[in-house]
Amino acid sequence: MVEDRExxxxxxxxxxxxxxxxxxxxxxxxxxSIKEGEIVSLLGESGxxxxxxxxxxxxxxxxxxxKIIFRGKDITYVSSRKELLNYWREVQAIFQxxxxxxxxxxxxxxxxxxxxxxxxxxxxREEREEMIKEVLLSVGLNPAEILDxxxxxxxxxxxxxxxxxxxxxIRPKLLVADEPTSMIDASSRAGILNLLMxxxxxxxxxxxxxxxxxxxxxxxxxxxxxMNSGKIVEEGDAEEIINxxxxxxxxxxxxxxxxxxxxxEL
Amino acid sequence: MGNLLTATxxxxxxxxxxxxxxxxxxxxxxxxREGEVLGIAGESGCGKSTLASVLSFTVLPPLYILGGEVRxxxxxxxxxxxxxxxxxxxxxxxxxxxxxxxxxxxxTMRIKNFVIDVLEEHFSEISKxxxxxxxxxRFEALSLPSRVLDAYPHQxxxxxxxxTVTVISTLLNPNVLIADEPTSALDVSSxxxxxxxxxxLLRRKIIKSVVFITHELxxxxxxxxxxxxxxxxxxVEIGPMEDIIFNPFHPYSRLLTSSVLVPEPGMKxxxxxxxxxxxxxxxxxxxxxxxxxxxxSYMEGLCNIEIPPLIEVKEDHxxxxxxxxxxxx
Numbered sequence: 001m002v003e004d005r006e007x008x009x010x011x012x013x014x015x016x017x018x019x020x021x022x023x024x025x026x027x028x029x030x031x032x033s034i035k036e037g038e039i040v041s042l043l044g045e046s047g048x049x050x051x052x053x054x055x056x057x058x059x060x061x062x063x064x065x066x067k068i069i070f071r072g073k074d075i076t077y078v079s080s081r082k083e084l085l086n087y088w089r090e091v092q093a094i095f096q097x098x099x100x101x102x103x104x105x106x107x108x109x110x111x112x113x114x115x116x117x118x119x120x121x122x123x124x125r126e127e128r129e130e131m132i133k134e135v136l137l138s139v140g141l142n143p144a145e146i147l148d149x150x151x152x153x154x155x156x157x158x159x160x161x162x163x164x165x166x167x168x169x170i171r172p173k174l175l176v177a178d179e180p181t182s183m184i185d186a187s188s189r190a191g192i193l194n195l196l197m198x199x200x201x202x203x204x205x206x207x208x209x210x211x212x213x214x215x216x217x218x219x220x221x222x223x224x225x226x227m228n229s230g231k232i233v234e235e236g237d238a239e240e241i242i243n244x245x246x247x248x249x250x251x252x253x254x255x256x257x258x259x260x261x262x263x264x265e266l
Numbered sequence: 267m268g269n270l271l272t273a274t275x276x277x278x279x280x281x282x283x284x285x286x287x288x289x290x291x292x293x294x295x296x297x298x299r300e301g302e303v304l305g306i307a308g309e310s311g312c313g314k315s316t317l318a319s320v321l322s323f324t325v326l327p328p329l330y331i332l333g334g335e336v337r338x339x340x341x342x343x344x345x346x347x348x349x350x351x352x353x354x355x356x357x358x359x360x361x362x363x364x365x366x367x368x369x370x371x372x373x374t375m376r377i378k379n380f381v382i383d384v385l386e387e388h389f390s391e392i393s394k395x396x397x398x399x400x401x402x403x404r405f406e407a408l409s410l411p412s413r414v415l416d417a418y419p420h421q422x423x424x425x426x427x428x429x430t431v432t433v434i435s436t437l438l439n440p441n442v443l444i445a446d447e448p449t450s451a452l453d454v455s456s457x458x459x460x461x462x463x464x465x466x467l468l469r470r471k472i473i474k475s476v477v478f479i480t481h482e483l484x485x486x487x488x489x490x491x492x493x494x495x496x497x498x499x500x501x502v503e504i505g506p507m508e509d510i511i512f513n514p515f516h517p518y519s520r521l522l523t524s525s526v527l528v529p530e531p532g533m534k535x536x537x538x539x540x541x542x543x544x545x546x547x548x549x550x551x552x553x554x555x556x557x558x559x560x561x562x563s564y565m566e567g568l569c570n571i572e573i574p575p576l577i578e579v580k581e582d583h584x585x586x587x588x589x590x591x592x593x594x595x
Contacts, residue, residue, distance in 0.1 A: 258528070266461065
C-alpha cells in the first residue's frame with residue numbers, strides 16, 4: 001500500500017500571525033514528508049497549529065517562510081489560477097466545519113456537479129448524474145432525498161458526508177482531512193474512516209488527518225506527528241508512539257484520553 | 267440510600283407547525299439515586315438532550331410534556347406551578363449545565379455580576395458583598411482562581427468557561443446536577459479537568475448526584491456508577507457501569523460499545539465496524555422495538571410488532587429486548 005515514492009514534503013514551514021508583541025507563531029519550523037499511499041495524522045489540541053498547517057499545504061494561506069514540495073515540484077509560490085486549479089485537482093480537503101464549507105445557494109446536485117467539472121469537462125450530464133448517485137450511496141446517503149436539498153437543510157453529519165462524496169468523485173492524490181468526523185456519531189465514525197482507508201487501498205491516495213482524536217489517529221494512521229504550540233514535538237510509527245510515548249506532552253495527552261481498560265484516578 | 271429523582275413513563279414530544287409529533291422521549295422511566303453518577307449515552311437524535319430538558323424543567327415549546335411524572339421529595343414536580351418551580355426547585359433541587367454551556371454566559375457582563383444576579387434571585391436579603399464573598403469562597407474551594415469573577419467571558423479559555431458555568435450552576439447546592447454534554451467541545455486535558463471538578467463537587471457533598479449525558483462511552487467508564495443507553499427516545503438498557511461497558515446485553519449496546527475508537531495497544535489490528543443504517547426519524551419511529559430495522563438479531567413477527575418491556579436480567583440491570591424474555595405467553 002505505502003509506496004516508496006515521496007508525495008509531499010514540507011521544509012521548515014513557518015507561519016506567523018500578527019506582528020510585534022501580539023505576534024503568534026502558529027506554525028513554527030515544521031518539516032515532514034509523506035509517501036504515496038501513506039496515511040498520517042497531525043495530532044494536537046486546539047491552538048496547536050494543526051489547522052494552519054493544513055491550510056498552508058492546501059495553498060489557502062501563504063507561509064511566512066519555508067517550502068512545500070509536491071511530487072518533486074516546489075509549489076510554495078505558485079499563484080496563478082490555472083496552476084492552483086491543477087494543484088487542487090490532486091490535493092483536496094475535507095474541513096472540520098461543514099456549516100461554512102458550502103455555498104448556501106447551491107443545491108447538492110450543483111455542488112457535486114461542480115466537483116466533477118474540476119475533474120473533466122467532457123463527462124455527459126447523464127453520466128455525471130449516475131456517478132453522483134453512486135458516490136452518495138457509498139457514503140450512506142439517499143440520493144433521491146439529498147440531491148435537491150441545499151446545505152442548510154442538512155445536518156452536520158450529512159454535510160460531512162457530502163464532502164466525502166466530493167472526494168470520492170475527484171479522487172485526489174492527497175486528501176487533507178481536517179477533523180472529518182467531528183460531527184458524526186461514534187457509531188458511524190468507524191464507517192467513514194473505513195471508507196477513507198479503503199480509498200487508500202484502492203487508489204493509493206495519501207491522507208493527512210488533522211485531528212485531536214487520538215483514537216482516530218491511531219486507528220487510521222501509519223505515522224503520527226504530535227503538534228504542540230506550532231511545533232512537532234514527537235513523530236513516528238503510530239503503534240510505537242501509543243505504546244511507548246517519549247515526549248512529555250505526548251505522555252500527558254495519552255493520559256488524559258478516556259480509554260476503556262485503564263481507569264483514571266480521580 | 268434513597269432516590270433523589272424518580273421519573274415514570276415520561277413522554278415528551280416536539281410539535282411542529284404542521285401538527286406532526288416528534289417523539290423524542292417516549293415512555294422513559296428511571297431513577298436518580300443519592301450519591302451516584304448516572305450516565306446517559308446514545309447517538310445524536312436519540313432524545314438524550316430532550317430527556318435532560320424534561321428532568322431539569324427547561325422544557326420550552328415546541329417541546330411539550332405529554333405524560334408521566336417526575337417525583338422529587340415525594341412531590342410530582344411536573345404539575346407544580348412555574349413560580350414555585352422556579353423558586354423552590356430550579357437551581358436548588360435540580361440544576362443543569364446545558365449543552366454548549368460555553369456560550370451561556372452573557373458576553374457583556376463580568377462573571378461576578380452574573381453570579382450576583384443568580385444569588386439575589388434566590389435570596390432576596392443577600393447583599394452584593396455577601397453574594398460575591400460566597401462565590402469567591404466557592405471558587406477557591408474548588409481551586410478555580412477567583413480572578414475569574416472579575417473577567418468577561420471572552421477572556422476565559424473554553425475549559426475555564428465550562429468550569430465557571432459548572433460552579434455557578436452548583437452555587438445553591440442542588441441535589442441533582444444534570445450535565446448535558448459538558449465536555450464535548452473541549453480538549454482532552456480540559457475535559458479531564460471538568461470531570462475532576464464534578465467528582466470534587468460530589469466528594470464535598472455540594473451536590474448529591476450527577477446525571478451525565480454524553481455520546482462518548484469511554485468517558486463514562488471513568489466516573490459513572492450506572493449507565494443508561496438510549497435509542498430513538500427509549501431506554502434500551504440500564505445497569506451498572508462495568509456491566510454496560512464490558513458485558514452489555516442489548517444488541518444496540520453491544521454494537522455501540524464495539525464501535526468506539528480508543529488509543530489502546532491492539533486496537534489498530536481490530537477492524538472497527540460502524541452500526542449499519544441510520545437512527546430512525548422520530549416522527550414515525552419503527553413499530554415494535556425501535557431498533558429492529560438495524561438489529562442483527564431481529565426476529566420476524568415479534569420484534570417488529572411488540573414493544574419489548576424493560577426487564578431485569580441481572581441484579582440492577584434491565585434490558586428491553588426479546589432475546590432475554592419478556593414475550594407475552
